[in-house]
Amino acid sequence: MSFKDNIRKVTPYVAGEQPKVEGKIIKLNTNENPYPPAPGVRKLMDEMRLSDLRLYPNTFAEPLRKELAARYGLKNENFFVGVGSDDVLAMAFLTFFAGEKPVLFPDITYSFYDVWAELFKIPYKRIPLNDEFKINVNDYSIPNGGIVIANPNAPTGICEPLSFIEEMLKKNPDSLVIVDEAYIDFGGESAVSLLSKYENLLVVQTFSKSRSMAGLRIGFAMGSAEAISAMDAVKNSYNSYTMNYPSQVLGVEAVRDEAYFKETCEKIIATRERSKKELAALGFTFPESKTNFIFATHKTMRAEDIAAGLRKRNIFVRHFSKPRIDNYLRISIGTDEEMDAVFAVLKELIHE
Ligand SMILES: *Cc1c(COP(=O)(O)O)cnc(C)c1O
Numbered sequence: 001m002s003f004k005d006n007i008r009k010v011t012p013y014v015a016g017e018q019p020k021v022e023g024k025i026i027k028l029n030t031n032e033n034p035y036p037p038a039p040g041v042r043k044l045m046d047e048m049r050l051s052d053l054r055l056y057p058n059t060f061a062e063p064l065r066k067e068l069a070a071r072y073g074l075k076n077e078n079f080f081v082g083v084g085s086d087d088v089l090a091m092a093f094l095t096f097f098a099g100e101k102p103v104l105f106p107d108i109t110y111s112f113y114d115v116w117a118e119l120f121k122i123p124y125k126r127i128p129l130n131d132e133f134k135i136n137v138n139d140y141s142i143p144n145g146g147i148v149i150a151n152p153n154a155p156t157g158i159c160e161p162l163s164f165i166e167e168m169l170k171k172n173p174d175s176l177v178i179v180d181e182a183y184i185d186f187g188g189e190s191a192v193s194l195l196s197k198y199e200n201l202l203v204v205q206t207f208s209k210s211r212s213m214a215g216l217r218i219g220f221a222m223g224s225a226e227a228i229s230a231m232d233a234v235k236n237s238y239n240s241y242t243m244n245y246p247s248q249v250l251g252v253e254a255v256r257d258e259a260y261f262k263e264t265c266e267k268i269i270a271t272r273e274r275s276k277k278e279l280a281a282l283g284f285t286f287p288e289s290k291t292n293f294i295f296a297t298h299k300t301m302r303a304e305d306i307a308a309g310l311r312k313r314n315i316f317v318r319h320f321s322k323p324r325i326d327n328y329l330r331i332s333i334g335t336d337e338e339m340d341a342v343f344a345v346l347k348e349l350i351h352e
Contacts, residue, residue, distance in 0.1 A: 008119075010115075010118065010119055011115065011118065012115065013111060013112045013115045014111075015030065016029040016030035016316075016318050017029065017316065018030075019314075019316055021314060023314060024314065025314040025315070025316060026314065026315045026316065026334060026338045026341060026342065027316050027332075027334075028293075028315065028316060028317050028318075028331050028332035028333075028334050028338070028342070029316040029317050029318040029330075029332065030214075030318070030332065031154075031183075031209055031291070031292055031293050031330075031332045032208070032209070032212075032214050032332065033209060033210065033211070033212035033214075033264065033268070033292065034268075034333075034334045034335045034338065035212055035264045035267070035268075035335075036212060037211065037212045037213050037250075037254055038211075038212075038253060038254050038256075038257035038260040038261065039257070039260065040253040040254070040256060040257050041213075041250050041253045041254055043253075044249060044250055044253050045246075045250065048246065048249075052245060053245060053246075055245075056241055057241055057243060057244055057245040057248055058245075058248065059236070059240045059241060060081075060232070061081040061243045061248045061251075062076070063248055063249065063252050064081050064218075064220075064243075064248050064249075064251045064252055064255075065079040065081055067251075067252045067255045067256065068081075068220060068222075068255060071255050071258075072192055072222060074192075074195065074222060075225070077225040077228060077229070078195070078222055078223060078224070078225060078228060079220055079221070079222060079228065080220060080221040080223070080228050080231045080232065080235070081218070081219070081220045081243055081248075081251075082219050082220065082221075082235070082242055082243065083217045083218075083219070083242050083243055083247075084206060084208060084214075084217040084218065084219045085180065085182060085204050085205065085206035085208070085219030085220070086112060086219065087217070087219060087242060088204050088206075088219040088220060088221045089112065089113075089116065089178070089180065089204055089219075090116050091231050091234055091235050091238075092178055092202055092204065092221060092231060093113075093116045093117065093120055093122060094116075094120055094234050094238075095230050095231045095233075095234040096146055096176040096178075096202070096227075096230070097117075097120070097122045097145055097146045097176075098122075099145035099146075100123065100145065101123065101143050101144050101145035102123040102124050102125040102144055102145060103117060103122055103123065103124045103125075103144065103145050103146040103147070103148065104124070104125050104126075104127055104140055104142070104144045104146070104147050104148070105124070105126060105127070105147070105148040105149065106126065106127055106128070106129050106135055106149070106153065107126040107127065107128045107129060107324070108129050108133060108153075108155070108156060108322075108324060108325055109148075109149075109150050109153055109154065110150050110154050110180060110182075111320075111322075113148050114126070122145075123145065125144075127139045127140065129153075129156075132287070133153070133156040133158055133287050134158065135149065135153070135160065135164075137164060137167050137168050137171065138171075140168060140171065140172065141171050141172070144172065144175055145175070146175050146176045146177070146178070147168065147172060147175055147176075147177045147178070148177075148178045148180065149165070149168065149177070149178070149179055149180065150179075150180040150181075150182065151164075151165060151179050151180070151181060151184070151188065151191070152183045152184065152186075152188050152289070152290045152291045154182065154183065154291070154293075155293070155295050155318070155320065155325065155328070155330040156287050156295050157183075157286070157287055157288070157289030157290065157291045157293060157294060157295050158287045158288065158289070158290070159183075159184075159187070159188040159189075159288075159290035159291075161189065162189045162191065162193070162194070165177075165179055165191045165194065165201075166194055166198075169194065169198045169200065169201055172200070173200065174200070175200060176200050176201075176202060176227070177198075177200055177201055177202070178202045178204060179191045179201065179202070179203050179204065180204045181203055181204060181205045182204075182205065182206050182208070182209055183209060183210075183290070183291035183292060183293075184205065184210075185209070185210035185261075185265050186209075186210065186265060186268060186269055186272070186290055186291050186292050187269055187290040188290045190203065190205075191203050192222055195222060195223065195224070199223075199224040199226065199227065201223065201224075202221050202222070202223040202227055203221065203222045203223070204219065204220070204221045204222075205219065205220055205221075205222070206218070206219040206220075207219065207251060207254060209292055210261065210264075210265055210292075211254045211255075211261060212254075212264065213250070213251070213254060216246070216247045216250060216251065217243075217247060218243070218247050218251045268292050268333050271333050271334075271335070271336050271339055272289060272291075272292065272294065272333045274336070274339070275294060275331075275333060275339050275343075276289070276294065278339070278343045279294060279296055279331075279343075279346075282298075282343070282346050282347065282350055283298055283299045283300065283350065284296040284297065284298050284299075285297055285299065292332060292333045293330050293331060293332045293333060294330075294331050294333070295325075295328050295329075295330050295331075296328060296329055296331060297327050297328045297329075298350070300350075301349070301350055302327060303319055303326065303327045303328055303329045304319055304321075304326070305349075306329060306346070306349060306350075307319040307329055309345070309349040310342070310345060310346075310349070313345050315341070315342055315345060317329050317330065317331045317332070318330040318331075318332075
């Protein structure tokens with residue numbers, strides 16, 4: 001017997017690599033935003049005093065909740081704020097999935113869901129997407145302890161309309177339905193408008209993608225006051241001071257600058273639409289993306305070989321060695337210049 005026998009056995013989530021190579025790189029492997037955060041964030045960082053860090057932060061991230069409430073037309077009590085949406089989603093799993101029936105999510109989706117289910121010993125069932133990587137809402141009409149849907153889905157990029165989410169909620173009135181909207185700001189329609197009608201809905205969003213703040217770790221959930229207070233209770237049974245003070249106040253600045261937010265999202269959407277045409281001309285096919293990435297497969301060249309070829313030229317994209325998707329690449333949308341460099345290299349690789 002050794003302490004080693006008591007170690008919890010886990011298979012962790014593997015994040016996209018943060019490459020450490022010499023020289024200039026084009027990093028399109030973790031769906032980060034190529035543009036800087038809102039200018040007000042810079043200004044406030046400069047004004048922050050060292051002594052501001054002396055005190056514990058507000059446990060409920062009140063200033064940020066208030067700002068978010070104004071932005072989304074809800075009340076403070078409808079917001080849970082956490083250290084990236086990963087933290088928010090993990091807390092939601094821990095809070096809402098304490099039953100015995102399996103929690104349902106697609107077989108191809110954000111690969112953290114099954115990791116949390118395993119960690120928290122939550123029973124779960126993966127429901128296969130169809131051949132076009134689409135979700136069939138009827139597949140979820142089975143006894144379940146909750147449902148998790150990323151909309152738009154990752155890594156496919158496919159966005160379902162609001163009517164689809166509503167149908168899922170209608171068919172599962174006794175289940176908590178989490179809608180992970182990490183990419184909703186790139187052209188999808190948020191389920192926020194359904195919150196007044198369905199108290200079993202929890203909408204989760206992040207500052208990491210559309211607000212360019214992955215490094216600050218800010219995520220939030222929107223739900224009924226009752227659902228949110230259940231999450232707060234679980235969080236406060238684990239760590240009261242999750243979100244640090246700089247993230248709370250800098251997050252407020254980012255939300256205030258709606259014009260900059262819109263402008264950068266629109267730039268990314270425009271680059272994405274242009275990238276679709278370029279990739280199609282190079283022989284790639286992909287599901288219709290409403291995100292800041294394109295999930296593409298090539299008609300002749302293997303995804304792994306393309307990824308390796310790009311990597312040699314310091315261009316990083318994501319390849320998943322997983323069933324059904326191992327011949328696909330998830331290419332984040334960078335600046336127009338970065339994308340042009342990628343297309344130039346792809347042209348070489350494919351015609352070699
Ligand atoms: C990026 C991402 C997240 C997590 O983002 P955070 O940086 O933790 O806020 C959650 N869900 C999906 C589908 C994502 O792609």
